[in-house]
Ligand SMILES: Nc1ncnc2c1ncn2[C@@H]1O[C@H](COP(=O)(O)OP(=O)(O)OP(=O)(O)O)[C@@H](O)[C@H]1O
């Protein structure tokens with residue numbers, strides 16, 4: 014299987030004649046956790062909904078594991094590969110955890126739903142990921158973080174390899190965020206590819222391998238987040254500094270003189286770029302959001 018989980022080329026999207034995504038190029042590797050950031054209305058959710066198949070872009074090409082959607086990847090195959098976890102969960106409150114996880118996807122035995130097999134699969138999964146939720150509990154009795162865990166369990170038990178999370182930490186307490194990050198770390202180790210939208214730059218820098226910044230419908234920056242950079246970004250308007258390195262308006266990082274060869278080269282986008290100042294503003298905005306949340 015290809016090492017690239019998702020490759021999007023020149024993706025454009027409009028609503029009512031208003032262009033919200035402009036020739037976006039976007040690559041997610043297998044086993045990569047990518048953070049997607051940008052101000053409100055930048056097009057983050059729209060981009061994920063295009064990957065998931067909820068929206069069809071006006072133009073552009075999407076490849077999943079090296080195969081093109083619409084050409085040699087069917088809608089059903091895409092649905093079997095990509096899961097999106099929305100902020101508003103798609104769970105049915107009066108049904109149990111197991112029932113929700115297998116809804117419309119129940120294993121059957123002689124055309125009868127095999128309840129025991131369903132429960133066994135959920136219990137195995139919960140044991141493996143140290144999830145402490147009663148599989149027989151109704152969704153309406155769960156906490157927000159437990160509901161989110163059920164959504165993630167649903168995606169993984171259904172063997173989706175690409176998981177898109179739209180602001181998964183927005184409604185969580187600090188402790189619940191830690192639990193979520195622990196599970197995301199395990200998923201990464203098992204080769205899942207994850208895109209995570211967050212308004213909290215510190216979270217992104219802490220757990221993501223790379224970050225893409227959307228600014229006015231353009232991917233203005235896309236690059237790795239080496240371990241040494243995590244949680245230590247500062248932005249001073251015209252220049253963003255990190256660990257002695259500088260980020261110029263071109264979006265390309267200049268390493269400090271003492272640094273050795275990079276494990277992976279910085280990724281820059283071939284998309285049309287906004288003005289240099291516009292790009293710096295986006296980054297400054299993201300940095301200020303990160304500072305605004307002391308516990309993240
Ligand atoms: N279904 C839709 N119909 C019309 N306009 C839409 C639709 N979905 C999104 N938009 C518009 O597209 C733009 C991008 O929206 P999107 O939800 O992708 O932004 P976002 O980056 O996720 O913002 P936020 O951080 O607030 O969630 C916005 O101007 C939004 O109003």
Ligand SMILES: [Mg+2]
Nearest residue numbers: 057058059179
């Ligand atoms: Mg959104």
